[in-house]
Amino acid sequence: MAAKGMRIKVNRDAIRKLLASQEVADNLTPRGERIAAAAGEGFEATTSKNRDRVVVFVTATTTEAKRAEAEDRALTRSIGAGR
Numbered sequence: 001m002a003a004k005g006m007r008i009k010v011n012r013d014a015i016r017k018l019l020a021s022q023e024v025a026d027n028l029t030p031r032g033e034r035i036a037a038a039a040g041e042g043f044e045a046t047t048s049k050n051r052d053r054v055v056v057f058v059t060a061t062t063t064e065a066k067r068a069e070a071e072d073r074a075l076t077r078s079i080g081a082g083r
Helices: 012-020 022-039 063-072
Strands: 043-049 054-058
Touching: 012 022, 022 043, 022 054, 022 063, 054 063
Parallel strands: none
Antiparallel strands: 043 054
16 A cells, blocks of 8 residues: 655656666667567568667568568567567
């Protein structure tokens, strides 16, 4: 049960810095690589920093990989490997 009158103040600048930090990139990169490996041949993980945070994209880079995702959902089924 929460105490009455308790307030939490969010430090937005600190959260922005955290989301764009190298530590977050170091955590996300292996996750993306595991997902790409689980999806199979022709999938690739790319880590980059967008406007305000680090992101990892896993994409199909070959025709066979694109077909595997379209027909068998290879990438979609592999998302759990990133846990």
